[in-house]
Amino acid sequence: MYTSFVKFSFIVAIFFFALACKKKPKEEKTNKVHTHHGMAHTHYTAHQKLDGHKLIFPSKTPDRIIANLTEDPAHSFAINWRTNQQIKKGILQIAIATDGPEFALDNIREILAKTQSFQNQNRHEPMVKANFHAVLVDSLQPNTTYAYRVGNGVVEQNELWSEWFQFTTAKTADSKDPFHFIYFGDAQNNIKSMWSRVIRSSYKKLPEVDFMLHAGDLINDRDANLEWGEWFYAGSFIHATVPSMMTPGNHEYRNDSLTVLWKPQFNLPQNGPTPSVSETCYAIDYQNMKLVSIDAPALDPNHEDGHAQVQWLDSVLANNTKKWTALTLHYPIFSTVKDRDNKSLREAIKPLIDKYKVDIVLQGHDHTYARGAVANTPQGATNVDAVGTIYTVSVSGPKMYQSKDQEWMKRRGEFTQLFQILSVGQDTLSYKAYTPIGSLYDAFDLVKKNGRKTLIEVSETIPERFKNNVLK
Numbered sequence: 001m002y003t004s005f006v007k008f009s010f011i012v013a014i015f016f017f018a019l020a021c022k023k024k025p026k027e028e029k030t031n032k033v034h035t036h037h038g039m040a041h042t043h044y045t046a047h048q049k050l051d052g053h054k055l056i057f058p059s060k061t062p063d064r065i066i067a068n069l070t071e072d073p074a075h076s077f078a079i080n081w082r083t084n085q086q087i088k089k090g091i092l093q094i095a096i097a098t099d100g101p102e103f104a105l106d107n108i109r110e111i112l113a114k115t116q117s118f119q120n121q122n123r124h125e126p127m128v129k130a131n132f133h134a135v136l137v138d139s140l141q142p143n144t145t146y147a148y149r150v151g152n153g154v155v156e157q158n159e160l161w162s163e164w165f166q167f168t169t170a171k172t173a174d175s176k177d178p179f180h181f182i183y184f185g186d187a188q189n190n191i192k193s194m195w196s197r198v199i200r201s202s203y204k205k206l207p208e209v210d211f212m213l214h215a216g217d218l219i220n221d222r223d224a225n226l227e228w229g230e231w232f233y234a235g236s237f238i239h240a241t242v243p244s245m246m247t248p249g250n251h252e253y254r255n256d257s258l259t260v261l262w263k264p265q266f267n268l269p270q271n272g273p274t275p276s277v278s279e280t281c282y283a284i285d286y287q288n289m290k291l292v293s294i295d296a297p298a299l300d301p302n303h304e305d306g307h308a309q310v311q312w313l314d315s316v317l318a319n320n321t322k323k324w325t326a327l328t329l330h331y332p333i334f335s336t337v338k339d340r341d342n343k344s345l346r347e348a349i350k351p352l353i354d355k356y357k358v359d360i361v362l363q364g365h366d367h368t369y370a371r372g373a374v375a376n377t378p379q380g381a382t383n384v385d386a387v388g389t390i391y392t393v394s395v396s397g398p399k400m401y402q403s404k405d406q407e408w409m410k411r412r413g414e415f416t417q418l419f420q421i422l423s424v425g426q427d428t429l430s431y432k433a434y435t436p437i438g439s440l441y442d443a444f445d446l447v448k449k450n451g452r453k454t455l456i457e458v459s460e461t462i463p464e465r466f467k468n469n470v471l472k
């Protein structure tokens with residue numbers, strides 16, 4: 001009996017000793033600072049905070065609702081959204097919008113989404129399980145404003161539906177009216193905190209914008225659900241109202257693999273050369289412009305898909321009948337920053353840009369601003385086409401590098417967040433770069449008439465911003 005009592009006391013003592021020794025759980029750091037390319041940025045571990053929780057985890061109500069351009073934007077558009085896995089079915093309702101609420105009373109078309117169960121866990125983040133829903137809405141009328149919403153299909157459960165969004169289809173190819181799109185360089189870091197004002201300011205500047213173009217590095221850490229949550233939060237209803245197209249950057253890739261979230265989240269054209277660059281390398285026609293996305297991180301001349309992309313681009317441009325041609329890719333053909341030259345990329349792509357006289361190349365990656373032109377003829381040859389191709393590098397997020405002045409550059413900038421509005425008409429492509437406070441930073445008109453291309457500078461009096469004159 002006594003022995004049992006001693007044994008029991010010993011066990012109790014051990015238990016309390018172990019309890020006393022047990023370390024308090026470490027508090028999670030919210031902003032662990034890493035450095036990358038010499039610039040600090042945050043990694044997130046704060047998912048237990050309410051805000052992080054809302055940005056990461058889905059619920060029964062649709063979130064991350066985004067419209068994407070299709071190959072035929074006058075007659076179709078693509079919508080993706082996310083719910084938790086309790087919502088097994090996704091339904092999109094659509095009707096021609098009316099002045100009053102009558103559009104919602106009858107004649108609503110319902111489309112069943114393709115639903116994909118999906119889970120991913122990135123580094124220190126928790127596992128996120130979601131259902132992603134995708135709808136391609138076709139048979140639409142051009143230049144028509146539609147109202148649509150997404151939900152679980154049960155009309156009585158209003159709380160499980162999105163609000164009604166409005167979306168206007170493109171005009172037909174023969175339209176004489178100009179269209180407008182907004183191009184963004186890298187958002188990438190501190191997206192909710194510092195990029196939100198850029199996309200919102202761009203929408204405020206031009207709410208009738210037809211689509212938005214993101215030139216890669218939308219986020220910093222490929223599969224980080226919190227960062228993607230911040231990107232969707234920043235754009236909010238704009239993503240559901242203005243269709244987007246995006247080309248991937250190196251930060252959407254890791255170890256040669258595209259983020260697992262790209263294809264569930266987006267519904268981009270699948271007309272590229274190989275399945276592995278489907279929805280990253282593709283072409284669309286928007287009214288009188290052809291716009292091509294090249295998957296720059298997958299473009300390695302030694303890589304099977306790299307060669308396939310070059311061959312494909314050659315055939316796409318050879319068959320191009322559009323008056324204007326724009327190319328987007330993340331890595332710049334001409335880097336703005338010292339020691340970041342992309343020689344093999346330039347050797348692979350520039351001969352085709354020259355051969356087909358691409359009008360403008362929209363790029364990111366270098367976290368500075370530069371815009372200039374390079375002749376389409378080899379150096380020293382008679383330059384019949386005086387303008388050549390316009391090359392731009394821009395940045396919309398807060399991470400900033402310094403650039404190096406080069407002969408091709410006409411305008412340059414550092415430490416400046418920017419968005420660019422491109423208006424494409426019959427004879428004129430008008431380009432304007434704005435800061436988030438709405439100041440014009442760069443502008444030119446490209447005029448193509450009677451077989452001749454002319455560049456008209458309209459921003460020469462605007463002072464350039466450099467790190468040294470911004471941070472005194």
Ligand SMILES: [Fe+2]
Nearest residue numbers: 217249250365
């Ligand atoms: Fe990049």
